[in-house]
Amino acid sequence: MAKRADILVRFGQRVRKLRKEQGYSQENFAYACELDRTYVGGIERGERNLSLQNIERIADTLEISLAELMKGV
Secondary structure, three states: HHHHHOOOOOOOOHHHHHHHHHOHHHHHHHHHHHHHHHHHHHHHHOOOOOHHHHHHHHHHHHHHOHHHOOOOO
């Protein structure tokens, strides 16, 4: 179970880094992704296990490929 939690934390850190690099507040990013702000907060803290559809929404909002989003995760 530790491995699973670890990938969620690493993914959340990656999303937070990319979001901030693009100048999004968490609230504006969530709105652009059509996700709830508290859900995005949970992602960034590594508390949420996302569906592939939501991962794709995040990549699309950041205007990057899924491969680029997952880089280093």
